[in-house]
Amino acid sequence: MYQLKGSFFNNNFVQFDNTVDKRTDRTISRECPSDTSKILWNLQVNYSHIDELIDSAHKGFQTWRNTSIEERIEALKRYQEALKGKQEQIATAIALEVGKPLWEARTEAAALIAKVNVTIESSLPRIQTKDMQNIAPNTNAHIYYKPVGPSFIIGPFNFPCHLANGQITANLISGNSIIFKPSEKTCYSAQLMFECLAEAKFPMGVVNLIQGDGEVARRIIKDKRVKGIFFTGSKEVGQKILESTHTDLSKLVSLELGGKNTSIITESADIDYTLEEILTGSYLTTGQRCTSTGLVAIHSSIKDEFISRFHDMAKKIIVDHATEHKVDPFMGPLIDQASLDQYLLFMGMAKREGLEEVMRGKQLERATNGYYVSPSIHFADKLIPNSHFLANEIFGPNCTFVSYDDFDEAINIANSTEYGLAASVFTKDAAKFQHAVNNIDAGLVNLNRATVGANSKLPFGGVKNSGNYRPAAVSTVDHCVYQLATLEIEETSAKGNIKGLKED
DSSP: OOOOOOEEETTEEEOOOOOTTOOOSEEEEEEETTEEEEEEEEEEEOOTTHHHHHHHHHHHHHHHTTSOHHHHHHHHHHHHHHHHHHHHHHHHHHHHHHOOOHHHHHHHHHHHHHHHHHIIIIIGGGGSOEEEEEEETTEEEEEEEEEOSSEEEEOOSSSTTHHHHHHHHHHHHHTOOEEEEOOTTOHHHHHHHHHHHHHTTOSTTSEEEOOOOHHHHHHHHHOTTOOEEEEESOHHHHHHHHHHHTTOTTOEEEEEOOOOEEEEEOTTSOHHHHHHHHHHHHHGGGGOSTTOEEEEEEETTTHHHHHHHHHHHHTTOOBOOSSSOSSOOSBOOOSSHHHHHHHHHHHHHHHHTTOEEEEOOOBOOOSSOOOOBOOEEEEESSOOTTOHHHHSOOOSSEEEEEEESSHHHHHHHHTSSSEESEEEEEOSOHHHHHHHHHHOOSSEEEESSOSSOOOTTSEEOOEETTBSSOOEEGGGGGGSEEEEEEEEOOSOOOOOOOTTOOOO
16 A cells, blocks of 8 residues: 655645544545555545645745746756656556556656656746847836746646646746645655655745645635646536636636547548547547547548448457556556446436447456446437537547538537537648638647647647636746836936926
8 A cells, every 4th residue: 555645845744643633634545446456545634734835835935936047947857857766656656546557657757757858948938038128218128927926736637747747847947836736536646746846855835735635625726825726627626716716816727627529530531540540539548638539520421431440449449457467458447436437327328319329338347346448439420419428528438420521510510519628630631621720619629630649849728618728738837927027227317308397
């Protein structure tokens, strides 16, 4: 069983002490989704030290905002070196807590290390001081990018380290102190990452960690000392955060939410290539990515061949334990029982709404008891108005094909949901892709590439209910600062030309 060290503030891990005068507000036990007989760790949740932790971040900000860029970079590089030493430990913890196959968890652990370079080389230039000479007679000017203040980062379970790491490094390079609360489903992998921040020896109070539940997050969000809030997760929780903060104009809120992402396959697409991309887009991470492909608008002239071949490929997907297996699986289990129940609920919903069931999603038995499910495939010959199944994010391994004849029908399918995160178009027709770029309401639109995955040197975020116009990745740093402008006259002398003054 893993041991949790508690929260980290004032540059120390603080383990909750369950003595007579302190009570446990809640205990969370985390089972391994690949083998539910194994308890990974127990977390005692206590709210008594929240104020002290925020005070640590508040004091840390006063120091860090006055620390030079050079010193901030050196601290991040020390963090990067510490990550290299814990890379395999972090990957294993992610695999066991999330259920990701180990090969996939290793890509996330490697991304943590690479992100430090991206932050320094690509994000930092976006907030470097701008110098403007002679903007007016005898006047120079500057634009400074100033840190907003102590920032609260709430991480997701599906990428427990990578997504939060991008927000952590962006805030730190900007001069903000940080408080990080990982998902209560992935406390240990997040702790390992945070141990690397502790090893980097940032000044007192600059980096802070709190383990806990939604009530912990709610209390921190409401605190006046917290100025930045960065959340990755569901639309519903994002809306609650906005409701909690909309009257406090001093808070900057950045939301990275869900998606019901559409791939469009035109009649000119390379079928063999597109099959692999759609399979990856739909089922990677067991469909638990905000960019997972949920809908595929497919031209009617190729739908029968494509869906038949796609079905054959989906039946070959290996689903197994994240770390204990004979052959590397493509899919591990879902994260927990609630996710499994929701996935099966959607399967019944599709049938009730009249969609054709090409491949049924069902619970699977493996050598160990876990939240294993088969991938599923559905088909509709046209968009079904008011369909709950077609409109909602399943967050499980489902791919639903919808037939179209006219390309604008495909655009309508892509725009039919409340989300607007990612889309892709598979075509050899450049004009159709440009038409999609102009007309699809999304933050990412790819050509001949699946909806999953992104490049950290590009903005990553969505519109509609997929976010609030605060894209992540390279753009995260833009939301960690505010702009301060100066007008500067260096040589002064009285001009004696003020109108409206009495003469002596």
